Amino acid sequence: MEFETVIGLEVHAQLKTKSKIFCGCSTAFGAPPNTNTCPVCLGMPGVLPVLNRQVVEYSIRMALATNCRIERVNQFARKNYFYPDLPKGYQISQFELPIARHGWVEIEAAGQVRRIGLTRIHMEEDAGKLIHDPREPVSYVDLNRTGTPLIEIVSEPEIRSAEEAVAYLKKLHAILRYLDICDGNMEEGSFRCDANISLRPKGQAELGTRTELKNMNSFRNVQRALEFEERRQRDILLEHGKVVQETLLWDADKNITTSMRGKEEAHDYRYFPDPDLIPVVIDEAWIERVRAAMPELPDARQARFVAELGLPAADAEVLTATRELADYFERALALYPQAKKLGNWIMTELLRELKGEDGIDISACAVRPEELAALMNMIEQGTISGKIAKAVFVDMLATGKPAAVVVQEKNLVQMSDTGELVRLIQEIIAANPQQVADYKAGKTKLIGFFVGQLMQKTKGQANPQLANQLFAKALATD
Amino acid sequence: MKITPEETEHVARLAHLDLSAVEVHAMTEQLDRILSYVAKLNALETEGVQPTTHALAIHNAFRADEVHSSLTQAEALANGPQQNGEAFVVPRII
Numbered sequence: 001m002e003f004e005t006v007i008g009l010e011v012h013a014q015l016k017t018k019s020k021i022f023c024g025c026s027t028a029f030g031a032p033p034n035t036n037t038c039p040v041c042l043g044m045p046g047v048l049p050v051l052n053r054q055v056v057e058y059s060i061r062m063a064l065a066t067n068c069r070i071e072r073v074n075q076f077a078r079k080n081y082f083y084p085d086l087p088k089g090y091q092i093s094q095f096e097l098p099i100a101r102h103g104w105v106e107i108e109a110a111g112q113v114r115r116i117g118l119t120r121i122h123m124e125e126d127a128g129k130l131i132h133d134p135r136e137p138v139s140y141v142d143l144n145r146t147g148t149p150l151i152e153i154v155s156e157p158e159i160r161s162a163e164e165a166v167a168y169l170k171k172l173h174a175i176l177r178y179l180d181i182c183d184g185n186m187e188e189g190s191f192r193c194d195a196n197i198s199l200r201p202k203g204q205a206e207l208g209t210r211t212e213l214k215n216m217n218s219f220r221n222v223q224r225a226l227e228f229e230e231r232r233q234r235d236i237l238l239e240h241g242k243v244v245q246e247t248l249l250w251d252a253d254k255n256i257t258t259s260m261r262g263k264e265e266a267h268d269y270r271y272f273p274d275p276d277l278i279p280v281v282i283d284e285a286w287i288e289r290v291r292a293a294m295p296e297l298p299d300a301r302q303a304r305f306v307a308e309l310g311l312p313a314a315d316a317e318v319l320t321a322t323r324e325l326a327d328y329f330e331r332a333l334a335l336y337p338q339a340k341k342l343g344n345w346i347m348t349e350l351l352r353e354l355k356g357e358d359g360i361d362i363s364a365c366a367v368r369p370e371e372l373a374a375l376m377n378m379i380e381q382g383t384i385s386g387k388i389a390k391a392v393f394v395d396m397l398a399t400g401k402p403a404a405v406v407v408q409e410k411n412l413v414q415m416s417d418t419g420e421l422v423r424l425i426q427e428i429i430a431a432n433p434q435q436v437a438d439y440k441a442g443k444t445k446l447i448g449f450f451v452g453q454l455m456q457k458t459k460g461q462a463n464p465q466l467a468n469q470l471f472a473k474a475l476a477t478d
Numbered sequence: 479m480k481i482t483p484e485e486t487e488h489v490a491r492l493a494h495l496d497l498s499a500v501e502v503h504a505m506t507e508q509l510d511r512i513l514s515y516v517a518k519l520n521a522l523e524t525e526g527v528q529p530t531t532h533a534l535a536i537h538n539a540f541r542a543d544e545v546h547s548s549l550t551q552a553e554a555l556a557n558g559p560q561q562n563g564e565a566f567v568v569p570r571i572i
Contacts, residue, residue, distance in 0.1 A: 017543045024546030033564045034554045041556060053540035075531055082493050084568040089493075124568075132570060140565035142553070268492060273531035281537040 003199040003237065005230050006207055007159035011152050011172055012181040014126065014190040017057045021125050021149035022049030022092065029188050029210040031143035041125075041147035043088035049276055051076075055149040056280060058181040059099045059123050060290045062151060064146030064177050065117055070287055075122075079269045084141050085127040087380055093152075095271040098122035099280070105175070106299065107167040115169050117156035127151050157196065157207070162226035166219050169193055174298045182197070187218050193222055198243070199233045208233075209243040213257060215249045225250035229257055276395065301326055309339035318347055324362045328369045335373035342376060349393055366400035375403035382463055383407070387431045421454070421462060425474050428453045439475055447471055480513035481506055 020027055023040035040047045063070050077095035090234035103118035126148040131140045153172060159165050175184040184191045198210035213229060216222045219360070228250075233243050294368055298320050305316035305326075320326045328344055336342055350372070354365055375396070379389050384407055395406045426451060429436055439446040452469045454462050486506045497505065507558045548554075551564060560567040 019543050019545045024541070024544060025548045026545045032551065034566070036548050036556045038548050042549075050539060050541045052543050054543035056540070073537075080492075084566070084571065131565070131569065137570040138567050139570050140562070141568055201551050268488075275532070276530050278534060278535045278539055477534050 001238065002202040003234055004202050004204075005160055006157050006198050006200065006210075007161075007165050007226065008157035008196045009155045009159065009165060009168060010196075011153040011155075011169065012060075012126075012192045012194075012195045013153065013172075013184075015055055015149040015151060015181055016183055017052055017054045017058070017149055019052060020147035021052050021055050021123070022147055025147065027148050029190075031144055033140075034144060036144040037146070041087075042143060043086075043108075043146075047271065049092065051277060051280065052149060055123055056099070056282070057290060058149075059121060059151050060287060061179045061181055061294065062153070062176065063100035063103065063121055064287070064291055065179055065296060066100075066103040066105055066121070066153070066172075068118060068121060069098035070100050071097060072280055072283070073097065073281050074099045075279050077271045078274050079124075079271055081269060083127075084139065085130050085143075085146070087128070087146065089145060091125060091127060091272055092277070093124035093271075094122035097279075099282075105168065105171050107164060107171050109161065109164040109167040114164070115328075116158050116164075119154040119156050121151055121153050124150050124152060129358075144153075162230065164260050165195065165226055166223045169219060169222060171298075174322065178295055178297055178301075180295070180323075182233075186219075189217070192217070195222065195226060197226060197229050197233070199230070199237060208237075209224075211243065211245065211257075212247045214247060214249055214260070216252075221250055221252050224252075224255065225257060228255065232257065252299040289342050295323075305339075309333075311343055313337055315340075315347065317341045318351070319343055320437050328362050328365075332369035332373040332376070335370060336376040336380075338376070338380075342373075344377065345372070349390060353394075353397055358466045365397070367396045371396060371402050378403060378407065382465075385460065385464060388460055418466070421458075421466065421467065421470055422474070424454060424457050424462075425450075425470055428457070429474060436475065447475075479510055480517060481509050 014027075016029060019025060020036075023038050025038050025041055026038045028036065040049055042066045062068075074094060075097040076092050079091040079093045079095070082089055098120045101119065103121070104115045105118070106113060106115050108114075124147050127275040128143040129143055129145040131142065133139065147242045155168065160391055168372055173184050176191070182190055186192070191214060195213045195216070196210045197213065198208040200206065200208040211229060211233070213225050216225045229248065236243055247260045249260045250257055302313075302316045302320040305311045305319060306313055309316075311319070313427050319329050323343055325346075330345065332342055332346075333339060350365065350367075354361060371453060372393075375393060379386050384392065392403060392410075394405045395401070395410075396403060399406070401409075432450075432453070435446050435449055439450075447468065450463075451464065451467045454467050454471075455464075483502050483506045486502050486509060487497070489506075490502070555561040555563070555566065558566040
């Protein structure tokens, strides 16, 4: 039997505010436990949470970037559950009246462009962090993260494969980074994802029983966890078994999903409007102000790179994958206006050196875009050959030195001194009478041999075009 | 009755409270009195009245995104029934 996979994703993105959503405590990551807390985020009785305006501003940005309808009136609600990472006994979230609904993003997977619907975006506070003691039956509670602003972005169950799920996540990730509202660090938990997945016989309208997957802290883990769960459910259904609706944790070491019984027991959140927080009303003027200040988004930038710079679509996609990389490219382009050549260099020489598991961190690159442009210009002007430039670049990455300094220190300037080259050429011709005779008899391909000899003598510093010309001339007149 | 003993037990379970049979009985009676009192509101004719979440006719009370000083670690932990000097300590959950 053929099955269709149905996936819906919930993404939690921490917003890049300085202070928490309802109090003035810092959101900085990595502070000593319980040093960024106050009576509000500790959930003391009698305190009053007051909404950080920047959280609303950032949420509007995301809503506009994902084609959502912004709800003019929205409201916070209490999601009640009793768990030690949440000192109040409830999480302040949005329920019936979220800030945005009915959006979409476009993704490309398996060569197909598809539109994935967004059900809603809502604002909420993050919970604290629990560390479980490996030996004692206790857990340690750190409430620094409690109250960090989050937006939760919920997709429609319109994703049909693990590959599409990753494409969708990467698109949201890129948009959040382009908007500069989330740092997107998956390891530190600034960008987290839960997935709902079910299978149904192809053609059936009714959805199958779903499971919820958690604990996938990289794009690669999302893909592997969904592929695993897809196979697991298919095997159950093929044997006429029943999929149990439950929450599963991805175990990245063992490559399996495991049941997370216990916390599951009751999803009875008893939402109600939070009496401490008055409604948020967003007027047209506010939306227009945010819209006017929106940066160029990844799709638009990619299209511009194709239309205005003449880059192939595949190159434009790679170069716009992150805002930082696209900025890097454009800063270098301003000083070396040859988009295709520059793009090739970045995609081969630069990205090869910087590639990590979850993409590229251009901010870690020791070579500034201005210096890359300087290097490219040295090739263009014939100061160094393309081959030597590659070695120079590796040196620049390792030492952070400017191109000109590396070239000078290593004495790599290309030899374009005709007199000196002619002298060396005469030596080579004198030393290789057989090859000279063969060349004159018509084996003109031997020019490569002669140039190679010259390169050896000059340690690669002879200007290759000039060497070709000089050999051709010398061998013709000899 | 506005609430059954089963519902009281359910709510107690959600709050991780262990109630004896006697306590369930007493709580159910008390909760029932509270709910019956609040239920008087249902007598009002609310047809055509917009649902509201607040009695105040204001909206958009914001604070600027500014960091203020937090409590010290010792102050933050002071009310914890069990703590180890840097974190609250609770019975293991998972």
